[in-house]
Amino acid sequence: KNEVEQSPQNLTAQEGEFITINCSYSVGISALHWLQQHPGGGIVSLFMLSSGKKKHGRLIATINIQEKHSSLHITASHPRDSAVYICAAHGSNYKLTFGKGTLLTVNP
Amino acid sequence: GAVVSQHPSRVICKSGTSVKIECRSLDFQATTMFWYRQFPKKSLMLMATSNEGSKATYEQGVEKDKFLINHASLTLSTLTVTSAHPEDSSFYICSARDQAETQYFGPGTRLLVL
Numbered sequence: 001k002n003e004v005e006q007s008p009q010n011l012t013a014q015e016g017e018f019i020t021i022n023c024s025y026s027v028g029i030s031a032l033h034w035l036q037q038h039p040g041g042g043i044v045s046l047f048m049l050s051s052g053k054k055k056h057g058r059l060i061a062t063i064n065i066q067e068k069h070s071s072l073h074i075t076a077s078h079p080r081d082s083a084v085y086i087c088a089a090h091g092s093n094y095k096l097t098f099g100k101g102t103l104l105t106v107n108p
Numbered sequence: 109g110a111v112v113s114q115h116p117s118r119v120i121c122k123s124g125t126s127v128k129i130e131c132r133s134l135d136f137q138a139t140t141m142f143w144y145r146q147f148p149k150k151s152l153m154l155m156a157t158s159n160e161g162s163k164a165t166y167e168q169g170v171e172k173d174k175f176l177i178n179h180a181s182l183t184l185s186t187l188t189v190t191s192a193h194p195e196d197s198s199f200y201i202c203s204a205r206d207q208a209e210t211q212y213f214g215p216g217t218r219l220l221v222l
Contacts, residue, residue: 035213041146041199042215086151096142096211098151 003027004089006099013106019074021102023087026068031090034061034072037101038083046072048090077106111135112204114214121192122222128188129217131202137182138204142211143175146199158185192221 004025013019023032031050037043047054047061049070054061058077063070074081082105088096111134121127131141139160144152156177157165164177174196176188185204189196201216 033211041201041218043152043201043213045211045213048210088152090211095154095157096152100151 003097004087004099006085006087006102008102009100010103011105013077013104015078015106015108017077017106019077019081019104019106021072021085021087021104023070023072023099024068025070025087025089025097027089027091027097029089029091032063032070033088033090033096034070035086035088036083037086043086046085074104079106079108082106112202112212112214114200114202114217116217117215118218118220120220120222123193124191126188126190127192127219128186129200129202129219131185131187131204131214133183133204133206133212136204136206138185138206139182140205141179141185142203142205143177143185143187144201144203146201146216152201155187189219192219194221197221 007022031048033048034046035043036046049063058075060073084101084103086101087099113132115130119127141158143155145155146152154167155170158177158179160179160182166172179185197220199216199218202214203211205211
């Protein structure tokens, strides 16, 4: 069993919809990353959070340390949001354990 | 925000040759850089942790003589794939950690070994 589980694996939405991607982890962490990977491969770090909630534009990330669960929300989704979203647990040794990613497709 | 670059972005080489990939932190100093490998539709897999001025720490199953890592300065780490074979074809990504312990990822290097 992977130490970091994401759901769903694939998600298709219509433009404008509110999107939620979930991440559960079983390891102890110091922080959790949400990453975005577009076709072609480049990775962008969206958030790093260790508690509570962070917001950047239309993106919101939350984490519940007690429940070992984090969510990434996208409001008013747009086709340019189509990408793979990856959560990665940041352990005390600074190594990242990655989820398998969620492929998001937003149709116009 | 902090930027990490990789060069080249893609490389095609013949089997048996060596390929060097550079990872640079452009506007911050990174005492630690990480090298990852990603197969199609798979998670990133940590290959090694590169520490400036010391030997890299390799993950289990990663051949250190095959994947040579040099972290000669606070802004540059290099990964050399020696005697490359087709099975080494993959997407290689580096990340650099700043003093606030935030990791920034490079754009990746796609290697194709013929």
